[in-house]
Amino acid sequence: MSLKIKALTKSIWVFHLAASPCNNCDIEILDLLTPRFDIERFGIQLVGSVRHADAILVTGSMNRKARQRLKRVIAQAAKPCFVIAIGNCACSMEMFGKSYNQMECLDNVSEVHAYIAGCPPKPEAMIQGVVALIQAQLAALKK
Amino acid sequence: MTPVNRTQIIPIGPYHPLQEEPEFFKLHVDGEKVVKLEIEIGYNHRGIEKLAEGLTYDQVPFLVERVCGICSTSHPFACVNAIEDVGGFDIPDRAKYIRTFIGELERIHSHLLWLGLAGHFLGYNTVWMWAWKYREPVLDCFELITGNRNHYAMFKPGGVRRDIEDEDIPTAMRIVAGLERPLLMFAKIAMADPVLQARLKNVGILTYQDCVELGALGPTSRASGVPWDVRKDHPYAAYDMVEWDVVTTENGDVFDKVIVRVLEMLESVKICKQCLEKLREVKDGIDANYKEIPPGEGIGHHEAPRGEVFHYVRSDGSNRPVRYKIRAPSFMNVPTNNRAVVGYTVSDATITLAAIDPCYCCTERTIVVDADNGKQLMGWKELLRLSQEKTRKLMERYKSRMDRVWI
Ligand code: SF4
Numbered sequence: 001m002s003l004k005i006k007a008l009t010k011s012i013w014v015f016h017l018a019a020s021p022c023n024n025c026d027i028e029i030l031d032l033l034t035p036r037f038d039i040e041r042f043g044i045q046l047v048g049s050v051r052h053a054d055a056i057l058v059t060g061s062m063n064r065k066a067r068q069r070l071k072r073v074i075a076q077a078a079k080p081c082f083v084i085a086i087g088n089c090a091c092s093m094e095m096f097g098k099s100y101n102q103m104e105c106l107d108n109v110s111e112v113h114a115y116i117a118g119c120p121p122k123p124e125a126m127i128q129g130v131v132a133l134i135q136a137q138l139a140a141l142k143k
Numbered sequence: 144m145t146p147v148n149r150t151q152i153i154p155i156g157p158y159h160p161l162q163e164e165p166e167f168f169k170l171h172v173d174g175e176k177v178v179k180l181e182i183e184i185g186y187n188h189r190g191i192e193k194l195a196e197g198l199t200y201d202q203v204p205f206l207v208e209r210v211c212g213i214c215s216t217s218h219p220f221a222c223v224n225a226i227e228d229v230g231g232f233d234i235p236d237r238a239k240y241i242r243t244f245i246g247e248l249e250r251i252h253s254h255l256l257w258l259g260l261a262g263h264f265l266g267y268n269t270v271w272m273w274a275w276k277y278r279e280p281v282l283d284c285f286e287l288i289t290g291n292r293n294h295y296a297m298f299k300p301g302g303v304r305r306d307i308e309d310e311d312i313p314t315a316m317r318i319v320a321g322l323e324r325p326l327l328m329f330a331k332i333a334m335a336d337p338v339l340q341a342r343l344k345n346v347g348i349l350t351y352q353d354c355v356e357l358g359a360l361g362p363t364s365r366a367s368g369v370p371w372d373v374r375k376d377h378p379y380a381a382y383d384m385v386e387w388d389v390v391t392t393e394n395g396d397v398f399d400k401v402i403v404r405v406l407e408m409l410e411s412v413k414i415c416k417q418c419l420e421k422l423r424e425v426k427d428g429i430d431a432n433y434k435e436i437p438p439g440e441g442i443g444h445h446e447a448p449r450g451e452v453f454h455y456v457r458s459d460g461s462n463r464p465v466r467y468k469i470r471a472p473s474f475m476n477v478p479t480n481n482r483a484v485v486g487y488t489v490s491d492a493t494i495t496l497a498a499i500d501p502c503y504c505c506t507e508r509t510i511v512v513d514a515d516n517g518k519q520l521m522g523w524k525e526l527l528r529l530s531q532e533k534t535r536k537l538m539e540r541y542k543s544r545m546d547r548v549w550i
Contacts, residue, residue, distance in 0.1 A: 020187045024212025024293045027256065034259075034275035063188055095206055098197070099190035120212065120293055 011043025012130065014084075015053035015077070019070045019106075021060030024120040025087035029057060037123045044130070050074075055082040055130070058106055061089040061096040067103060074110045082113040082133060086126065091115045113137075150178060176487070195467035200226055200436055203464065204298045207454070210469065212293055213256065216249040217447030218469070219298035221454040224379055224443025226300040229436055229458050235427045236381070238302040243381040244418040245289070245297050246445065247411040251322060252281040253448035254404045258329065261401065265342055270332075277325040284318045287311055302430030312419050319415045326412065330405045333398075343398035347483040347495030350395055359479045360450025360472045366403045367395030373444045373451045385417040397495060436460070447472055 018026050032039045033046060047053055050073050062070060074083065083106075088094040090106050097105075106112055116129035150171045171179035191210055195203050203226070204219040211218065220242065227234065255278040262270025282292045288307055289295035297303050307315070333339055354364040364371055372389045374382040390406040392399040438460040445452045450472025457466040484495050 020189055022209045022212045022215075024209075024215065027212055027293070031275065034279075035272055036276065036279045061189065065188070095209070096189045096191075096194065099194050101188050101190045119209075122292065 010134070011045065012054045012134075013045050013047045013052055014055045014057050015047055015050045017050075017056050017058045017070060017073055019058055019060040019062040019066040019090070021087065021089055025059035025089070028120045028123055028126065029059070029086065032123050032126060037127070039127060042127075050077045053077055053081060055084055055133075057084050057086050058090045058112075059086045061093045061102055062104075062106060062109070063099075063101045064103060067109065071109055082137075083110050084114045084116065084129065084133065085112050086116050087121060088117055088119045091117050094119065192467050192469060196464055199462045200300055200464070203467070204300070205296060207469065208294055208296065208298075210471070213253050214249070214447045214449065214452070214471075215294050216245050216297070217445050217452045218454070218471075220246055220380075220445040221443040221447075221452040221469075222456075223298045223300050224445065225441045225454040225456045226436060226443070228441030228443055229439045229456060230433065230441075232301060232431060232433055234302050234431050235429060236384075236425045237306075237422065237427050238429045238431075239381040239384070240418045240421050240425060241303045241307055241429065242298065243385065244307070244415055244422075245285075245295060245303075246380070247414045247418070248281060248284060248319070250411045250448045251408050251415075252278055252285075254408050255281070257404060257448075258401070265339070267339075273325075274329070277322065280318045280321060284315050287314060299430070300436070301433040302428075306429050307419075307422055309423065312422060316416065316419050319412055319419070322412055323409070326405060326408050330402070330409075333401050333405060339401075340398065343396065343401065345394075345396050345398075346487060347397045348395050349479055349483050353479065353482045354395070357479050357482070358475045360475050361447070362400055362403045362407065363450065363476050363479060365389070365391045366399040368393045371451075372446055374446045377444060379444065381418065381421075382414075384421075385414050387414050436462070449473055450476060 016026065016029055029046075031037060032044075050056065056074060056077060058070070060066070074081075085091045085106055089096065093102060093105055096102055114129055114133040116126055118125055121129070150173050152169055152171055191206060195206055198206055204222050207218040207222045208215050255274045259271040259274030259278070262268065262274065285295055286292050288311060289297050289305060297305060349359065349363065349367050351367050351369060353359070354367045354369045359367070359369070360371065368391050370389050370391050373379075374387075375389050387410050390403050390410060392403050436458050438458055440455070440457050443454045443456075452472060453470040455466070455468040456464045459465050480495070487495060
């Protein structure tokens with residue numbers, strides 16, 4: 001069975017964590033659930049609690065107030081759990097890096113398994129990113 | 144014996160909303176009834192005003208675009224208005240029409256987004272899916288014209304960055320005109336559905352007086368009969384060159400807020416069509432190419448989907464602003480929750496908090512806590528369930544009439 005099909009057959013539950021984003025990444029994530037993209041057909045579903053999540057989608061550049069909570073939420077997740085940085089903000093803090101209210105990049109707070117760049121990334125890019133992550137993980141397992 | 148304090152606290156939020164900026168609501172409840180509301184914000188503070196002071200005038204629109212992803216035209220719109228106000232610049236008519244077109248298209252996408260989520264909170268997921276389905280063509284139109292689905296980067300002081308090509312106009316026109324049917328359908332559904340009526344009528348009422356006292360803006364105040372709209376009161380861009388009306392309703396309840404938004408979208412469609420027609424004829428360039436911003440102060444407005452956005456800029460003649468100030472409409476609208484939520488039941492709180500279209504997805508993290516021992520009584524799921532159950536119960540009651548509602 002090809003890895004892609006394997007990936008499609010597994011249902012990934014994702015938890016969406018907004019760490020002071022501008023909303024747009026978040027809207028595009030929600031857009032994935034609506035009729036045009038409808039990722040539920042792949043079994044990918046947004047869940048309400050981080051304890052049910054297989055992957056955490058982090059958006060935003062994380063200000064001081066958000067950072068504490070982000071750390072706590074990631075610590076609460078059942079391991080193993082993937083952390084996916086969605087959008088330029090989460091990947092590299094974009095233009096907010098120099099602000100007085102930002103401290104550090106997401107990489108310093110937790111291990112990040114995939115970066116999906118774009119401002120905001122297109123829904124197609126997000127789907128592709130998740131698929132790429134699964135393939136990379138499965139390939140790593142095989143070795 | 145001292146009276147027992149039976150009030151309990153429901154913290155809603157603060158952080159990790161379903162989609163929008165985090166805010167923290169503390170609902171004090173006595174049984175089912177909300178008696179007090181406290182609001183705390185600041186989870187999304189990124190220091191944008193300060194960052195703006197370190198950027199050049201050409202870069203600032205890109206930064207303020209990222210204040211909010213849903214109003215990603217409103218902020219640059221107000222920003223370029225402010226910068227142009229410093230020097231008293233005028234821009235070509237074609238640029239004005241393009242700006243207006245983008246601004247109105249965004250209103251449609253934003254209101255559809257709200258409509259969908261409001262449906263979700265009421266347990267009408269069909270409304271959610273439908274509204275977002277009809278939102279996709281709008282995003283396609285944006286992609287066609289600006290190259291991106293969100294964050295269009297169309298504005299620059301003195302004009303717009305990209306032109307709308309003649310060959311794109313028919314496609315854009317088709318998309319915009321195609322929105323009319325679904326919008327009318329939504330209006331009819333809202334008017335005819337007895338459950339929606341029972342759920343939203345006379346819930347979360349804001350009176351005319353409340354709106355004036357608290358300075359509510361946008362659809363929140365227009366639903367209470369306050370006809371404030373900067374597009375009419377202080378016209379900018381092409382708003383005085385096209386035909387349109389300000390939509391107001393009288394009751395100020397959540398139902399009226401739905402109606403105002405749906406009707407506003409129809410007005411926006413009207414404006415978009417006129418702009419596209421004009422773009423076929425008006426061809427006087429898209430950029431006035433101003434090089435220097437003189438010293439001085441400027442203010443800029445834009446009627447964003449949620450109300451008036453206000454930007455202030457002070458210049459000392461260099462290429463950067465010395466002071467930049469932003470006031471977003473939700474800042475004025477959020478305090479109105481204090482009047483609109485208090486006195487109604489918990490199951491109505493979600494939709495009432497949602498009605499001003501703020502950052503209501505914060506409710507995702509709602510938990511009901513017993514104020515005495517801090518024990519968790521109720522989670523966000525329960526609250527959503529409460530809200531959806533109420534709709535279901537009403538559906539039972541109106542079953543006989545529901546059968547007859549077919550649009
Ligand atoms: S990457 Fe862009 S769209 Fe995403 S949160 Fe940051 S500014 Fe917004």
